Structures are given as structure tokens and as C-alpha cells.
Amino acid sequence: MQRRTFLKGIRSAAVIAAMAGSAALAPAEAQEIVFKLAHEAPATAIKGRTADLFAELVAKYTDGSVKIEVYPGGQLVPTVEEIRAAARGQVDIIAPYTSYYSSIDPLWDIFYQPMLFSSPKQAMEVFSGEIGQKLLANLESRRLKGLAIWHDGPVYTFTTDKPATTPDVLSGMKVRVAPSKPLESMLSKAGAAPISMPATEVYLALQQGTVDGVVTTPTYAAPARWGEVLKTMTRALWGVGGYGVAMNAKSFASMSAEQQEGFLRAMKEATEWNQAQTLENIAKSESMLKESGMTIVDLTDEQKAAWMPLAEAVWAEQSDDIKAMIDTIRQ
The missing domain is CATH 1.20.5 (Single alpha-helices involved in coiled-coils or other helix-helix interfaces)
Structure with a gap:
């Protein structure tokens, strides 16, 4: 007994x-939730700064139970692989240039309709509304949770020689562009050869003469030091640079409801900060480019008129859904 x-x-x-x-x-287990956020931009670029702020806010609003490890400069996964890597769960959070999403959803081409937007501010307002929410929601079918659209300024043409004030200037040139059918079409109509390559390879390509120009944003070109190898920037609004922030759907679901609430709160505040900083960042970036010796020019009304037939021809090539978006934006 x-x-x-x-x-x-x-x-x-x-x-x-x-x-x-x-x-x-x-x-202890709760403390071990760690997500990897991979992006290709320098840590000093607006995307890098927004990502770092987001990581800080996530830690704050989840009481440290969720940690975001940020890997800038393409050190974790190449830009062209980010979307597939996130869908497979190799990385948790990505923020690729919006044009990269066009390969899985052509509606993302709306960002790069040349001469469509009147200003970067107008574009931010458009993508903060119904059009932007639709684009993010569509990612669910790809095992991704769309989180936000971060902005990075206007898309302009940069060259190593004369400013691209009229289409004939680009004729015969090799111009690097992020994967984008509308921008590639615009370059082709101007007689240029569009070349796609990761942003991390552009500096050397310009230095070696592999490419003669770039279609990008001043806010990316400045911190990437492309002003050292580019000579001119032409303010012809070919689109609006931005980043689609998305997360592996299973990774998001691994958080508790309380953690998700804090996570999304952090994303909302980081996105608001990004938008507030964008216009100021454009001005600062252009100043940096000028200091590096770059010549910045604006189109005259006559020069803009020379570009418009090419832009309208690009619009005419788009799907009915994108044409409807174009009509909405132009109203």
C-alpha cells in the first residue's frame, strides 16, 4: 500500500x-518567431529604411514575440527569385519592384504606363485606394498575402550622354529597365534596345558600357551611386516606382491573432511613413544626383508632344482591365 x-x-x-x-x-517558444525580409535595395534607400522601421515597429507592437530580420542588397535571394522564394517559404517577406509582379498578374503593369500619371503624389493616392487593394488581394491565389505598396518616386530616363528629351535620342541605345512590358514597349518604339538585369548589376554594366542608360527612379539611382556613371536625367514621367510588400501565406498564419494585429499595425505605420517621406526623398535624391555632376532636364511642351503618340500606342496594347484602370486614372 x-x-x-x-x-x-x-x-x-x-x-x-x-x-x-x-x-x-x-x-520562450513565442520569442522564437523570426521572419526573414529580403530585398535588393541598399539599406540607405527608402525601401531599406522603410523595412528597418517596419522591423522596429513589429518588435514594439508584438512585445518582442515576433522578430523581423532584414536582409538588404540582394544578399539573401536574387531579385528575380524573390516572388518564387516567398511563395515556397524560403523567405517570409519580400518587397520587390512592382514590375516583377507582372509575371504572375499583368494588372501590375498599371504602374508603368508611360505619361499616364500627372505627378508622383497623384500616383500614391491612386495606389492607396481601390486599385492598390485589388492588386494586393490578387496575390492570395499565389500563396502570398499582399501587405502594402511602398513608394519610391517617379520613373525617369537616365543616360550616360545626352538627355532623352525626344524619342530619337534613345534610338540605337541599350537601356536597362526592370522587367516591364509597357516600359520595354516604350523603349522599343523609341528605337532603343531594352535590357533587363538585376539592380545589383547595373553600376558595373554602366561602367563597362554594356548599357547606355537606365529607366528608374532618382530615389533608387542616388543611394545606389548610379550618378557616378550616369550623366543625365530627363523628367518624363514613364511610371511610378514602388514595391509590392508580400508575405508567405503560411508564415503569416503562423502568428497568433494578437501577433497578426501588431504585425499589421506596424505595416500600416511603416507604409504611412514611407508615403510621407517619398516626396521629400525625391527632392533629396535629385540634389544628391546634381552634386554628383548629373544634369537634370524637364520636357518642354513640344518635347512632351513628341513622346505622347508613343505612350498612347503603349496604352492601346494593354488588356481591357488595364485600359479600364487607365481611363479611371485619367478622369
């Missing part, structure tokens, strides 16, 4: 110890 009582006591003690051990482990 005493032996049974003794054994029962041992079992009870073991159960209590196990329960206590489990309770002690629970908080």
Missing part, C-alpha cells in the same frame, strides 16, 4: 513538473 502511494506520488510530481516545464517553455 505504501509502495502504491509512493509511486502515485512520484507520478503526480512528474506530471506537475512536466506541466510546469511546458508553461516555462511557452513564452
Whole structure:
């Protein structure tokens, strides 16, 4: 009898110890939620700064139970692989240039309809509304959760020689462009050869003469030091640079409801900061480019008129859904 009582006591003690051990482990396990955010921009670029702010806010609003590790400069995964890597769960969060999403949803081409937007501010307003929300929601079919659209200024033409004030200037040139059918079409109509390559390879390509120009944003070109190898920037609004922030759907679902709430709050605040900083960042970036010796020119009305037939021809090539978006934006 005493032996049974003794054994029962041992079992009870073991159960209590196990329960206590489990309770002690629970908080530690919560602390171990770590997500990897990969992007190709320099840490000093607006995307890098927005990503770092987001990581800080996530830690704050989840009481440290969720940690975001940010990997800038393409060090974790090449830009062209980011979307597939996130869908497979190799990385958790990505923020590729919006044009990269066009390969899985052509509606993302709306960002790069040349001469469509009147200003970067107007574009931000458009993508903060119904059009932007639709684009993010469509990512669900790709095992991704669309989180936000971060902005990065206007898309202009940069060259190593004369400013691209009229289409004939680009004729015969090799121009690097992020994958984008509308921008590639615009370049082809101007007689240029569009070349797609990762942003991390552009500086050397310009330095070696592999390409003669770039279609990009001043806010990317400046911190990437492309002003050292480019000579001119022409303010012809060929689109609006931005980043689609998305997350592996399973990774998002791995968080508790409370953690998701803090996570999304952090994303909302980081996105608001990004938008508030964008216009100021454009001005600062253009100043940096001027200081590096770059010549910045604006189109005259006559020069703009020379580009418009090419732009309208690009619009005419788009799907009915994109044409409807173009009509909405132009109203």
C-alpha cells in the first residue's frame, strides 16, 4: 500500500513538473518567431529604411514575440527569385519592384504606363485606394498575402550622354529597365534596345558600357551611386516606382491573432511613413544626383508632344482591365 502511494506520488510530481516545464517553455517558444525580409535595395534607400522601421515597429507592437530580420542588397535571394522564394517559404517577406509582379498578374503593369500619371503624389493616392487593394488581394491565389505598396518616386530616363528629351535620342541605345512590358514597349518604339538585369548589376554594366542608360527612379539611382556613371536625367514621367510588400501565406498564419494585429499595425505605420517621406526623398535624391555632376532636364511642351503618340500606342496594347484602370486614372 505504501509502495502504491509512493509511486502515485512520484507520478503526480512528474506530471506537475512536466506541466510546469511546458508553461516555462511557452513564452520562450513565442520569442522564437523570426521572419526573414529580403530585398535588393541598399539599406540607405527608402525601401531599406522603410523595412528597418517596419522591423522596429513589429518588435514594439508584438512585445518582442515576433522578430523581423532584414536582409538588404540582394544578399539573401536574387531579385528575380524573390516572388518564387516567398511563395515556397524560403523567405517570409519580400518587397520587390512592382514590375516583377507582372509575371504572375499583368494588372501590375498599371504602374508603368508611360505619361499616364500627372505627378508622383497623384500616383500614391491612386495606389492607396481601390486599385492598390485589388492588386494586393490578387496575390492570395499565389500563396502570398499582399501587405502594402511602398513608394519610391517617379520613373525617369537616365543616360550616360545626352538627355532623352525626344524619342530619337534613345534610338540605337541599350537601356536597362526592370522587367516591364509597357516600359520595354516604350523603349522599343523609341528605337532603343531594352535590357533587363538585376539592380545589383547595373553600376558595373554602366561602367563597362554594356548599357547606355537606365529607366528608374532618382530615389533608387542616388543611394545606389548610379550618378557616378550616369550623366543625365530627363523628367518624363514613364511610371511610378514602388514595391509590392508580400508575405508567405503560411508564415503569416503562423502568428497568433494578437501577433497578426501588431504585425499589421506596424505595416500600416511603416507604409504611412514611407508615403510621407517619398516626396521629400525625391527632392533629396535629385540634389544628391546634381552634386554628383548629373544634369537634370524637364520636357518642354513640344518635347512632351513628341513622346505622347508613343505612350498612347503603349496604352492601346494593354488588356481591357488595364485600359479600364487607365481611363479611371485619367478622369
